[in-house]
Amino acid sequence: MSFRDWLRLFRAQTYPATLLCVLVPYLHRHPFDSMALLLSLLAIAIHYLSFGHNSVMDYWYDVSDPNKSHHPLVKGAISLSRAHVVVHTGLMATYVCLALVTSRSASPTLALLALLGYVVFGHAYNDGLDKHFVHSWLPITLAFTCLSAFGYFLSHDGVDLALALILSYAFLNIFYQIAWEGNLKDIATDPVNLLAKMTHKVEVEAVDDGQAYVVHFKRSALALSYGARLALVALYVAWCALVGASLPSLVTSAIMLAVATYMAVKMTKPVLRARRKDLLRYMSFCEVGTMYTLLFLVVDYSVALSLAVFGLAYFVFMNKWLWGDVAPRV
Numbered sequence: 001m002s003f004r005d006w007l008r009l010f011r012a013q014t015y016p017a018t019l020l021c022v023l024v025p026y027l028h029r030h031p032f033d034s035m036a037l038l039l040s041l042l043a044i045a046i047h048y049l050s051f052g053h054n055s056v057m058d059y060w061y062d063v064s065d066p067n068k069s070h071h072p073l074v075k076g077a078i079s080l081s082r083a084h085v086v087v088h089t090g091l092m093a094t095y096v097c098l099a100l101v102t103s104r105s106a107s108p109t110l111a112l113l114a115l116l117g118y119v120v121f122g123h124a125y126n127d128g129l130d131k132h133f134v135h136s137w138l139p140i141t142l143a144f145t146c147l148s149a150f151g152y153f154l155s156h157d158g159v160d161l162a163l164a165l166i167l168s169y170a171f172l173n174i175f176y177q178i179a180w181e182g183n184l185k186d187i188a189t190d191p192v193n194l195l196a197k198m199t200h201k202v203e204v205e206a207v208d209d210g211q212a213y214v215v216h217f218k219r220s221a222l223a224l225s226y227g228a229r230l231a232l233v234a235l236y237v238a239w240c241a242l243v244g245a246s247l248p249s250l251v252t253s254a255i256m257l258a259v260a261t262y263m264a265v266k267m268t269k270p271v272l273r274a275r276r277k278d279l280l281r282y283m284s285f286c287e288v289g290t291m292y293t294l295l296f297l298v299v300d301y302s303v304a305l306s307l308a309v310f311g312l313a314y315f316v317f318m319n320k321w322l323w324g325d326v327a328p329r330v
Helices: 003-009 012-026 034-057 080-104 108-132 137-155 161-185 219-242 247-266 276-298 301-323
Strands: 199-207 210-217 271-275
Touching (some): 012 161, 161 219, 161 276, 210 219, 210 276, 247 301, 276 301
Antiparallel strands (some): 199 210
């Protein structure tokens, strides 16, 4: 057992995604202050422990998945009992800290309700719905949408148009990540998979560095992917028209959105032929582009640029260190 094994268990490489989920709404028309720094640190605990919780609760499914044989729990680098103690003790402490933070917020009641939503929906997903509910995208999408609302209510004292657009974007972003990307990644192994029901046939081929998929999609699957991406583009246009942003922010966010859309198109074909390793890489770039679109629209450009540089550097370094590639082996 090593520190690196724990970081793999926590899926540490994607911490910037959770950071931006809670921090971007907080920073809308608000400076980067001591609370923003505290949120950045708490986001480490939120991400590491919630994703660690998912790894622990999915153990009995992962042991039979050949794509998960390198995971620290599956290969025995960390014992399941020890992981339970660390993850659940850490979660309790993190929830207490987050609840205390709401007392310093602009809208304490709304912030606390949003936090409650994140905890309830997150546990519903991790504790079984991710493997037993064909629409498992719903609880986890609601969980991270609530986390965004939590960040917003820490610095804002009510509901407005900006909140509606930010939460709609967050909801669609997570929906796409789970309903399309997550289900596509595990389409050959998940016991319950929405996307698998939207295919005519799934073929798995052995290749030198893992598996390759040949997926024959139904039109409903293509509609799901393209519909979600078009909705994200529509929200981008709505923000530009109704809220506005500086020219550098608009240009940078448009580039990010174009990158994300291009990667989404590469994963959305009537007959998709790709190595699983390549799909993970497409998903990484798609998720980064989608998250950074909202970052540069909502947050002051200099702060957004700093967060983007930090996030990319962290993501690349952690993936290389933990998994030996730019894309994680998850």
